[in-house]
Amino acid sequence: GAGVSQSPRYKVAKRGQDVALRCDPISGHVSLFWYQQALGQGPEFLTYFQNEAQLDKSGLPSDRFFAERPEGSVSTLKIQRTQQEDSAVYLCASSVRTGGYNEQFFGPGTRLTVL
Amino acid sequence: AQSVSQHNHHVILSEAASLELGCNYxxxxxxxxxxxxxxxxxxxxxxxxYFSGDPLVKGIKGFEAEFIKSKFSFNLRKPSVQWSxxxxxxxxxxxxxxNKLVFGAGTILRVKS
Incomplete structure (x- = not known):
């Protein structure tokens, strides 16, 4: 398909486990974003890439969260030593170029449940 | 820091009713x-x-929104809602x-057929 894809769609982790969430953006899209959406809330920004460069990581809640996009396409969000408060839907979005007016296309999200 | 507030968390309407969802930033x-x-x-x-020009923006499926700069608002409207x-x-x-988006908490709309 031509949209943003994410895997896995659902992930259950025991507290303390590490998880890795994958995002495949739309081909050729320069910008890639990660958001966290808690139950009943709107998405909250985590981090932003322009190609392979991570230009903004101000939204990452702790140093347990790490994101990379080594070749400027696929991105991985890693959470180390998961905690219950990490339970949320993690959304990935991409846009064709930089600039705030560009539409961000969202993936279906990964629902993470930490037990 | 920027913030966005949406006034109603749940809205229930009957089909053909008019819709207005509030948004302030x-x-x-x-x-x-x-x-x-x-x-x-x-x-x-x-x-x-909306990013510039006419403050009345038309979108898909008959939705529109009006940017009122003096009120820091961007309310969404639709004259006649459908179940869909x-x-x-x-x-x-x-x-x-x-580039990052700041979202409001969302409004859940339920349209009764």
């Missing part, structure tokens, strides 16, 4: 404004956006200097 500079919609079981998709408009609606903003 806090930021004193130039902004880009968006409404995203999430239909049941689907991912977020763009309904409409049942969804969650999110207002979002970013600035001319940033």
């Amino acid at each position: 806090s930021y004193g500079g130039t902004v880009n404004l968006f409404w995203y919609v999430q239909y049941p079981g689907q991912h977020l998709q763009l309904l409409l956006k 408009d049942t969804a969650e609606y999110f207002c979002a903003v970013n600035t001319e200097y940033g």
Whole structure:
């Protein structure tokens, strides 16, 4: 398909486990974003890439969260030593170029449940 | 820091009723404004956006929104809702200097047939 894809769609982790969430953006899209959406809330920004460069990581809640996009396409969000408060839907979005007016296309999200 | 507030968390309407969802943002500079919609079981998709020009913006499926700069508002409207408009609606903003979107908490709209 031509949209943003994410895997896995659902992930259950025991507290303390590490998880890795994958995002495949739309081909050729320069910008890639990660958001966290808690139950009943709107998405909250985590981090932003322009190609392979991570230009903004101000939204990452702790140093347990790490994101990379080594070749400027696929991105991985890693959470180390998961905690219950990490339970949320993690959304990935991409846009064709930089600039705030560009539409961000969202993936279906990964629902993470930490037990 | 920017913030977005959506006034109603749940709205229930009958088919053919008119819809207005409120959205206010806090930021004193130039902004880009968006409404995203999430239909049941689907991912977020763009309904409409404003970044310059005519403050009355028309989007897909008969939706429109009006940017009122003096009120820091970007309310979403539709003259006559349909059952298929049942969804969650999110207002979002970013600035001319940033790419990240700041979202409101969302409004869940249920349209009764």
